[in-house]
Amino acid sequence: MNLTTIILAAGKGTRMRSKLPKVLHKIAHKPLLQHVHDTAVQLENNEIHIVIGHGSDLVKQTLENLQVNWVEQTEQLGTGHAVQQVSNQISNDTIALILYGDVPLLKIETLQNLISKITEKTLALLTVNLADPMGYGRIVRDDSGNVLRIIEEKDATEVEKQITEGNTGILAVQGKSLKKWLSQLRNNNTQGEYYLTDIIALAVSDGFEIITSSPQNEDEVLGVNDKLQLAHLERVYQLQQAEILMRQGVTLSDPNRFDLRGTLEVGQDVEIDVNVIFEGKNQVGNNVKIGSNCSIKNATIGDDVIILPNCVIENAQVGANSRIGPFARLRPETVLATDTHIGNFVEIKKSVIGQGSKVNHLSYIGDSLVGKKVNIGAGTITCNYDGVNKFQTIIEDGAFIGSDTQLVAPVTIGKNATIGAGSTITKDTPDDKLTLSRSKQLSVSGWQRPVKKEKL
Secondary structure, three states: EEEEEEEEEEEHHHHOOOOOOHOOEEEOOOEEHHHHHHOOOOOOOOEEEEEOOOHHHHHHHHHOOOOOEEEEEEOOOOHHHHOOHHHHHOOOOEEEEEOOOOOOOOOOHHHHHOOOOOOEEEEEEEEEOOOOOOOOOEEOOOOOOOOOEEHHHHHHOHHHHHHOOEEEEEEEHHHHHHHHHHHOOOOOOOOOOOOOOOOOOOOHHHEEEEEEOOOOHHHHHOOOOOHHHHHHHHHHHHHHHHHHHHHOOOOOOHHHHEEEEEEEOOOOEEEEEOOEEEEEEEEEEEOOOEEOEEEEEEOOOOOOOOEEOOOOOEEEEOOOOOEEEEOOOEOOOOOOOOEEEEOOOEEEOEEEOOOOOOEEEEEEEOOEEEEOOOOOOOOOOOEEEEOOOOOOEEEEEOEEEEOOOOEEEEEOOOOOOOEEOOOEEOOOOOEEEEEOOOOOOOOOOOOOOOOOOOOO
C-alpha cells in the first residue's frame, strides 16, 4: 500500500532562545528535520509532505535538496490545524503517517512496526511510558485497557495527570478516515487550538480499535524544545554511533568522548583515542591508530597509519604506513603516498607528497608536487602565492631541503638536489648539486648589545 508521511515542522521553538527555526538546529551537524526526513524516506512507496511555518523560507533554502512537498501553515493553530493543511493531498486509499520535525532519533524499525498494524478499522498510535510524563498528553484507557482518548496536560484533571503513558503524537491510519476526522476537529479547549489528538476519541466513536506500540527506549521519541534537550539527544546519538563502531571491532578509549558527524567506514583493529571528531564521509583502513583531539573530515586513511594527537585532516588522502603529527594539518586536496612522515606543526595544502618523503617540523607545503624519498627540513615554506595568483613548486625524487628555506614558486628542485639551510630559492635548481643562497657572514666590531633603561 502507498504511504503518505506528514512531518510537522512549523513551530517557532521559543524555548530554543534562537532566531534559527527549531527544526534547523542540529544533531551531528545535521538539522533535526533532516534526521526525520532521512528516516521517513527509507519507507517504501512513500510521499512526504513537510508542514512549515516559522522561518519557512530559511527552512526550504537550507533543505532545498529534499525531495518533498512543502506545505506552509501561515497561522499556527495547533497540530490538527497543521495536518489539515495537507488534507486535500491525502489519498483515500493511502496510509497516512504523522511525524514531527523535532523528534530526530526515531528508528525505521519502530515506524515499520507501527504501520504494520493498520487495517480498515484500526488506528496505530505510538506511546511511551515515562517516569515523569510532564508535558505529554496522557493516554486514557477504559477498565479493559482499550484506548478511549488522549487528554493534553493543560486540559487534564489531577487524576489524569497521574497517568504515566504518554502520547508521542506519532500515529498511522488510513487516509480516508484521517481526512474525515480532521474535518470534525474543534478548538473548544484551554488553548483554543485544533488538537490532532482529538481524532483518537473520534476514531473510537466510529468503532475503530486504537492499537498502541512503543519504541525501544524513550530517547527515540523525545522531542527537542530547548538546548538542554538538544545536548542530551546529541550525546544519545553519538553513543549509538560509538556502539555501532565498537560492534564492528573499533577500540574507542571512551565512547562518551567520540563524535561522528557523517559516515565512517573502518577496517580491523582501529584504535581511536578521546575527543576525536569525524565529519563528512570517511574511510579508515586496518591497524590505524588515531590520537586524541583530532578532527578528520572527508578523509581516506590507509592501512597501518598512525595519527598522533591534535591533527586536523580535511578532504585529504593518507597512504599506508604513514605517520602524521602531532599538531599537523592536512588541508583539502592533499595526497600522501605510502610511508610518508608529516610531523609537528606542519601544514600541507593541495599537494602530493611522494612515497617515503618526510616533512617533519614547522613547515608549510602548498600547491606542490613532492617526489619520492624527499626530506624537507624544519621551517621550510613554499611561497606559492604572489598576492593574486597561485603557483606550483616541484621537488623531484631524492631532494634534500635544508632548514629555514623558502622556495619561491614557480620553481623546480632537481632530482637528488640539496638546498642549503637558510636559502631563498627563486630559480630552478639542477639535479645532484648543492644550491644555496646566503648573504656574506659578517662580524661587526664596535657593536654593543642594547641595555635596558631604568625607569625614572
